[in-house]
Amino acid sequence: MVADSTLFAESDLYHLVYVSRITSTGLSGASTLNDIAETSIKNNQANDITGILCYGNGYFFQCVEGSEQALTNLKNQLLMDDRHKDLKTLDFSAIAERKFKGWSLRSIILERWLLKDPKVKSLLPFKPYSWDEAETEQFLLALQGYYQQKQGEDKIDAQPIKYSALGLTLSKVVGEHQAFFLIQTVLAALIIIALLWVVLADKLGF
Numbered sequence: 488m489v490a491d492s493t494l495f496a497e498s499d500l501y502h503l504v505y506v507s508r509i510t511s512t513g514l515s516g517a518s519t520l521n522d523i524a525e526t527s528i529k530n531n532q533a534n535d536i537t538g539i540l541c542y543g544n545g546y547f548f549q550c551v552e553g554s555e556q557a558l559t560n561l562k563n564q565l566l567m568d569d570r571h572k573d574l575k576t577l578d579f580s581a582i583a584e585r586k587f588k589g590w591s592l593r594s595i596i597l598e599r600w601l602l603k604d605p606k607v608k609s610l611l612p613f614k615p616y617s618w619d620e621a622e623t624e625q626f627l628l629a630l631q632g633y634y635q636q637k638q639g640e641d642k643i644d645a646q647p648i649k650y651s652a653l654g655l656t657l658s659k660v661v662g663e664h665q666a667f668f669l670i671q672t673v674l675a676a677l678i679i680i681a682l683l684w685v686v687l688a689d690k691l692g693f
Contacts, residue, residue: 494644500585502538503558504578504627506615507547514663521568524594527551536561538587543597545629547571551592551625552585577623583610586631589638604629651689 513519520542531537531551537560538551551558558579566574587593598615607629610622618626 489590499554499560500552500553500582501580502550502552502578502582502586503562503576504623505548505552505562506573507565507571507574508548509545510570510572514520515518516570519570520594520596524592528590530561532562537592538586538589539595539634540592541595541597541630547613548615548626550587550630552582552587555581577615586627587634590634593634593637595633604633606632641669 509519516522517653523540527540531553534553534557536551536553538549541548550560553561562574562579564575565571610618610626615623615626
């Protein structure tokens with residue numbers, strides 16, 4: 488009987504692949520990605536869910552594996568999370584085996600990884616909403632290759648994420664070579680505000 492129930496559990500195996508956009512709430516959080524990883528790992532372990540979460544260019548891309556019911560419940564929770572929006576399901580179907588069975592949830596920052604993998608350079612800039620089925624499959628295969636490379640690590644569930652989503656987005660949009668101009672613009676704006684305050688204070692007799 489034990490063997491039969493185990494077989495049934497393995498046969499009821501699905502994966503959910505989706506993309507979504509980070510919101511202003513997600514961007515404003517200093518540790519959004521860390522918070523997501525910490526909570527998701529705990530919940531996924533309790534519900535026998537495995538998978539990977541990717542963030543880049545303002546987008547989330549996630550592939551999770553588990554029972555159909557567990558993934559349905561997870562999707563319903565994701566739809567209520569105000570840190571992202573416009574959730575689009577790319578695939579929700581039965582699978583023969585887990586591709587990320589050692590990870591309750593692995594979180595990766597795509598800006599650190601994509602440029603190192605020649606197989607996915609053609610997918611840059613990272614815009615998963617515009618991908619066709621073949622491009623989505625190409626990216627999933629690359630993620631599976633990444634998983635296989637990392638299997639020998641002691642702690643493969645999650646690793647520290649030392650950048651906030653906001654910091655990554657700003658660096659992506661602005662670029663290192665434009666940092667000087669950004670600083671100058673901010674300083675100029677502060678000077679203008681200070682001058683306006685002096686003028687108004689003088690007129691109002693403060």
